[in-house]
Amino acid sequence: MRVEIITPDQELFKGEASYVGVPGVDGSMGFLENHAPLITVLKAGEVKLRTEQGEQSFAVKGGVVEVSRNTVLVLAE
Amino acid sequence: MPSLKEVRSRIVSVNSTKQITAAMKMVSAAKLRRAQDAILRMRPYAEKLQAILGNVSATLDASEGRYAQQREVKRTLVVCITSNRGLAGAFNTQITRVARRLAQEAGHEVHVLCVGKKAMDTFRRTPMNRPELPQDLAGLFDGLSFDKVAPVAQMLMDRFADGTYDRVVLVYNRFKNAATQVVTTEQFLPVLPTAAPADAKATTGEYIMEPDRRTIVEEIIPKSLKIQLYKALLDSFAAEHGARMTAMHKATDNADALLKDLKLSYNKARQAAITGEILEIVGGAEALKG
Numbered sequence: 001m002r003v004e005i006i007t008p009d010q011e012l013f014k015g016e017a018s019y020v021g022v023p024g025v026d027g028s029m030g031f032l033e034n035h036a037p038l039i040t041v042l043k044a045g046e047v048k049l050r051t052e053q054g055e056q057s058f059a060v061k062g063g064v065v066e067v068s069r070n071t072v073l074v075l076a077e
Numbered sequence: 078m079p080s081l082k083e084v085r086s087r088i089v090s091v092n093s094t095k096q097i098t099a100a101m102k103m104v105s106a107a108k109l110r111r112a113q114d115a116i117l118r119m120r121p122y123a124e125k126l127q128a129i130l131g132n133v134s135a136t137l138d139a140s141e142g143r144y145a146q147q148r149e150v151k152r153t154l155v156v157c158i159t160s161n162r163g164l165a166g167a168f169n170t171q172i173t174r175v176a177r178r179l180a181q182e183a184g185h186e187v188h189v190l191c192v193g194k195k196a197m198d199t200f201r202r203t204p205m206n207r208p209e210l211p212q213d214l215a216g217l218f219d220g221l222s223f224d225k226v227a228p229v230a231q232m233l234m235d236r237f238a239d240g241t242y243d244r245v246v247l248v249y250n251r252f253k254n255a256a257t258q259v260v261t262t263e264q265f266l267p268v269l270p271t272a273a274p275a276d277a278k279a280t281t282g283e284y285i286m287e288p289d290r291r292t293i294v295e296e297i298i299p300k301s302l303k304i305q306l307y308k309a310l311l312d313s314f315a316a317e318h319g320a321r322m323t324a325m326h327k328a329t330d331n332a333d334a335l336l337k338d339l340k341l342s343y344n345k346a347r348q349a350a351i352t353g354e355i356l357e358i359v360g361g362a363e364a365l366k367g
Contacts, residue, residue, distance in 0.1 A: 008119050041287075
């Protein structure tokens with residue numbers, strides 16, 4: 001699935017990933033392929049990605065996540 | 078007619094001024110490009126956030142929530158966004174003029190939050206500038222970033238929420254293109270209800286909201302306010318360099334025209350001096366002959 005991680009100052013990540021883990025306000029969440037459409041709010045923590053090149057993680061202070069049409073959009077701060 | 082020496086020294090001084098204005102133009106052009114890049118980098122975030130907000134709030138009335146409360150306006154805060162440096166044409170005076178006019182027409186108390194040294198210089202000694210407001214926002218432009226702007230936006234939201242101000246307005250130069258700046262007055266708080274995109278309604282039902290719709294809206298609205306302020310600052314920053322570039326371009330052109338005139342009168346003076354000398358020599362030779 002496509003993943004985009006965007007902050008107001010720059011684009012942190014754009015590409016394919018098989019798994020995305022985010023720190024949701026009510027506990028962490030993971031998204032796999034073909035997840036149902038969802039919108040949630042993040043707390044401070046790490047966004048983890050599993051891609052073909054291995055695992056990557058990005059520290060965020062908070063943000064919003066939208067999952068739709070096999071695309072995960074992370075608006076981080 | 079001015080003496081040769083006078084004209085020569087003026088040519089030298091105009092020339093060095095021209096070099097300075099030409100250099101400032103180049104510097105502004107480079108900074109303008111960087112500022113434009115920053116706007117472009119911020120744009121996807123702003124657009125996506127707006128889209129999500131549209132998706133979430135399509136069915137929820139956006140006018141509820143503590144940042145959207147419409148109250149009778151007893152006190153307005155005008156956020157005056159200017160530059161730190163001058164030599165940018167009418168860039169700063171236009172902003173302060175609009176702020177003054179807002180204050181006069183309002184008919185109630187108006188305070189000014191100064192962003193940028195120039196606004197501070199103008200309003201420091203007026204009753205519109207309040208000591209309880211931050212006085213040191215000029216530093217915001219040194220390495221402008223979202224992290225620096227967010228606390229200011231949060232402060233504005235807090236002041237609105239606790240009832241200190243019933244309305245917050247931004248006054249800034251919107252960047253249209255390198256040569257054009259548009260003085261813009263924009264309501265910051267209370268939040269104006271956003272028109273949800275037409276296709277949003279169809280998709281809202283499908284989303285799982287975690288934890289719930291209201292929490293998400295309350296989380297997103299402050300974010301979009303911060304982005305709105307950040308965008309205004311970035312725009313003003315790019316506009317500043319655009320304005321300075323234009324001003325310096327004109328100054329360089331003027332210096333060129335001035336140099337042309339000076340060169341002409343220098344050559345005239347030189348020719349007159351030579352003619353005078355020849356006349357003297359010929360006169361002298363004639364006298365010897367006689």
